[in-house]
Amino acid sequence: MNGTGLLRRVAPQLLTLAAVLALVTVFFPSFLSVGLSGDRLVGSPIDVLKRGAPVALLAIGMTLVIATRGIDLSVGAIMAICGASAAFAVDQGWSLGVAVLLALGAGLLCGLWNGFLVAVLGIQPIVATLILMVAGRGIAQLITEGQILTFSDAGFAFLGSGAVLGLPVPAWAWILAGIVVGLVVRRTALGLLIESVGVNLRASRLAGVNSTVLLLTVYMISGLCAALAGLIVTGDIRGADANNAGLWLELDAILAVAIGGTSLLGGRFSILASLIGAMIIQSINTGILLAGFPPEFNLVIKAILVLLILMLQSPRLGDVAAGLLARRRRADETGAAPRPVQEAGR
Amino acid sequence: VGFSQIGSESGWRAAETTVTQQEAEARGIDLQFSDAQQKQENQIAAVRSFVAQGVDAILLAPVVATGWDAVLEEAKEAEIPVVLLDRMVDSDPSLYLTAVGSDLVHEGEVAGQWLAEQVGEEPCRVVELQGTTGSSPAIDRAQGFRNGIEGHANIEIVQSQTGDFTRAQGKTVMEAFLQAENGGADICALYAHNDDMAVGAIQAIKEAGLKPGEDILVVSIDAVPDIFQAMAAGEANATVELTPNMAGPAFDALQAYWDNGTEPEKFIQTESKLYTQADDPQGEYDRRKGLGY
């Protein structure tokens, strides 16, 4: 997609983001201010970039999975597994590099498993990944033995809460991952093949697309993204919380993809739009926290905002409005034309 | 003995499970363990299965207070004594043998009183990290803390949000609090409904360039090992203990009941002890480390 095409594609998401930011600013006026504290930037926008990292990372992989007409419910559990593996490794005194490799390896393996169930055994994606969603947290707890496995490795903690050039590491992580994955799928033919499989698997196979390998790849990328997210949340709290790391984040990731305008029925996708979607969700979350409502309001506010956003983005909204208008106009013209007499059944 | 545990959602809960298993083993009791994954429906089903299996007694750590009448009656009909662990139920006391637990409201009070004592007459703006919205510890510990600071108009709770009992949410929400309260300069103390959230919040405070324990007082509940480590480093100020050893007293009561039918008291309260930096936090940490927290 060239520059203007890309801009047109993500325009609704950008507008929505702007609207959400404006809304939050109304409730919390200093929301948009960014300052410099020491050598790092601070302020709510930076918080959004940082806190949105797990969902943004998950959304990258999820976008590809959804583009193949799949869904990956297990990413939250994979985060827990990978965080636990890394914390375990650090706890054992292994080097940070080993820990990171172990976590990424675990993520790839989980993705491979999902991909195997979907692509080779032909199990429906939602069920296939449900298995790991249920079992994955158990595996993570097995690794941590049910505890919150804490560590004090400064390097690992840096992954979660450090900053480079003023920007938090998690923000760098998703931005870079987004660019890398985005470039890989768009500069190679991967994106085209993924979309083709998502639109029509059978026809794609008959055109020679190796859908099995493609699906495996896509689920593995999703696993890898989840592994990165897991590393970040684990590093952030300096401990692997197998039970809570990434809990229900898969739903937020799917939401981000949907807000990003990628159809849950597969086909055309945009990673950039999904990432903006993730930032929209995070802005809502942070906004709710900052605005200081009682916590019991959180869910209702979020639900209403999400519904509003989706309704405004729905292509049908224009149609429906136009339809209503047109009907009124036509009725005006013909002086309330009588509806045709319905034929009695035969 | 069948043991229906809520789940393994926090370090404390895991420790309770471990301790229960250890206590059972020490007494030669065959423990049937069932994890309900935070769902009452699973717990009810598990208790029913225990009854169907014909166990000798049931330990139940109820996820909520309500909704136990029917299944407890079934156990009673099958003459299986039920002991409640660490949380109460709303049912008629005749339906269970006894309950072992601490008083959640009291825990909050202890924390609140400590803070009131600590700040004296100084004005103090407190931020509160609540537990999971709607859970009974969240409700009771919030209430207790308010009781504890009652009459001290200088202490004001200015922010209150849920941190879901987790470290990550504790940290996230604390970051927002710091943003909202002038970079944290306006905050005098943090009250967290459990230690895990406090540990997360402490990191957020440090990352904002403030000193937890000094710039912002930190008081929380549970007394898990990590908070002692923080206390030893001077980053947390106080915690209220909730002992994970609920099973010990429970087994004692059961033993007495089996031996000669002694009906124990209906509520066996465990102590809600306050620990501060003065109480040898390093030593407490070492003592607790191996308990499976």
Added chain:
Amino acid sequence: MLLHARGLTKRFPGTVALDNVEFGLAAGEVHALLGENGAGKSTLIKCLTGAYRRDGGEILLDGRAVDPQSTAHAQELGIGTVYQEVNLLPNLTVAENLTLGRQPRRLGLVSRRAMRSLAREMLDGYGLSIDVDRDLGAYSVAVQQIIAIARAVHLSGKVLILDEPTASLDAREVALLFDVVRGLRERGLGIVFVSHFLDQVFAISDRITVLRNGRHVATTEAASLDRVRLINLMLGRELAEETSHNHGRREAGAELLRAEGLGRRGRITPFDLTIRSGEVIGMAGLLGSGRTETAEVLFGATAPDSGTVRDAKGPLDLSTPARAIAAGFGFAPEDRKTDGIIGDLTVRENIALALQAHRGWARPIPRAEQRRMADEYIRRLDIRTPGAEKPVGLLSGGNQQKVILARWLAMNPRFLILDEPTRGIDVGAHAEVLRLINEMVSSGMSLLVISSELEELVAVSDRVIVVRDRRHVAELAGQAITTEAIVNAIAAPEAKQEARA
């Protein structure tokens, strides 16, 4: 006029599919609606039946303005329609498909028994012997087509619209259908008939309306028109040359492939097949006889469970389509909607897909190159589209078929299988496809062409394989290839094997 459309206009982004079209249907007539691929025939029908919301114009039924909001509404008005793509539900049973929305009920519940007998009654007279309780998907496209027609006939109180109903039917079934249609005409229904088979059009129609590029060109009595004039009206130009018989024009090349004992249990009885380079093998047979299965086994779409295929260098691995493609095979399937096009992707991407899949994801075809390819084939195959970036699902049926052909031409395979390549293609394109086939063959490619149109087979084939009951029963070659010979081979239980010239 029974049904009258005035000034009908329908715009799609980038196209005006209907431009102020006038169309009148009288009671008791069969009115053929003709035009090239993309002329707007299907769009007109969809506007008439409420499937599309029109942008302008009015529709009169029995002189009263009607405004069908949905196909259900049109059905209530007494308009029954068979749309171009077989629009039935493969996951429902035949009986459910036939009676959907009108299932007989007892005490509020659907009565299965009454539904079954109603369904059987509806199918009466079409010469089908099928189990109405089986899922529709278990039957071939042809059977589904007949069921769709039976459903529409049942629904049409006043008007019956048939959009290319005969595309997948054989001569016998067409004859049966025409009997039904004539019966309805007697009863005073108005019937709209769309087809690219001009013989059929002349056989059944009373009047003809021709559309071109979304505009109304002419409406005349069928009797007053001859083939050439009609074609000129449709094309707006003279058709270059009629394709002719090619007997003896080609030299058989060297042996390219040899299949031995290839088959799959339950699908196709093991067969032997030799393919020489630069020849066209035609494949004839009744519907459901196993022609598609032969193609699928050859292409790895269904893995064979016996036999081998080898070329000069040795055995080939044809276990998946991708491997077959790697071995230089290509396959344009019969059911283009589910097996052919990738609807949401653009014409460009659809054309480039096979080549791209073959090169692997890491070696993308540069966009400029894709564009060049797409533009070239749009020009060469005369694909009617506003541009290469149009989603292929929005093209008219015939143009979709051309896009799939383009996909394989871009691969330049040594052996290409075309399953019903001319189905649903207009006269102009039809000649074009046949010309293409000849062109490909003369460049050394070998083809296997499956077709229900025997003339077409006779015209292009060097050899013809006849399939019956899932086995290859005869092979004709050279001068022996005549429609009579093929019909005899299909019909005669003991086909004359000596037809092998």
Added chain:
Amino acid sequence: MNLRRLPLYVTIAIFVLAFLLCWLQFPRILSTRVVGNLLTDNAYLGIAAVGMTLVILSGGIDLSVGSVIAFSGVFIAVLLRDTGMHPLAAFALLLMVTTAFGAAQGALIHGLAMPAFIVTLAGMFLARGIAYLLTLDSIPIDHPFFETLQRAYWLMPGKGRFTLLGAVMLLAVAGGMLLAHRTRFGTNVFALGGGEATARMMGVPIGQTTVLIYAFSGFMAGLAGIVFAVYTAAGYPLATVGVELNAIAAVVIGGTLLSGGSGTVLGTLFGVLTMGLIQTYIVFDGTLSSWWTKIVIGLLLFLFIVLQKGLLTIGAARRAA
């Protein structure tokens, strides 16, 4: 035998086989007590799953179910606490509310062409959020009528209880079967699942059907909420988190195609029972730690699904041959 029935038979066969295996290990599992428990403990899930089956058959999904159940309990509890209403009146009011809620979701899905997954995800947030707004506490219900409902059971030989709740579930399944397989509406649901565009061309009233489907699911979720409220005699806003996923899993294990258009309501019942059996087995085992419980549930789920898939493939191949 019709090919479309195969998944149902496979599901039933797997359930019976699994039950036999459990019985070999724990003979006590074959008792009326366990069977009674299986029906009672899974009553709310079964009812919700019937609604979910129709939704999935139509090619949709309803994630709001768990939250609606929780909302229902809270709604009833608050009504009974704060007004003098009879529980039956409260039930009726609740069913109207949840049905309307479902219908609204359906209307959004159809009217704005938004994916069901997302609309119902928002619905899930909304329903639980409203439950929070009603109360944060768990509210006990101690109405005599509730006790009557709770105590209504038939004592089977062997001390097992066939409860009213279990009966309600079986009725709901029977009703669902009639609705899905024997009404025009049901066929329309299948048609929608087979392909929306095609169904539209065939004259299926898409909008009306979609709204009705989600309204039905909302109704069933409300009914499940009532059953759950009776089951626990309380309303609790945090209850039944994630039940929608269990319901979906039960529907799929029951042989319904998640992409829609193929499946049976009866299969769903066996899917629910299979999930219940897994739970029971794990409690009977009693040695699994928290994490092993999760892993084993996952493994068993995997096993069931793969076995089902395998049997289906073999069955289909055999028929083709």
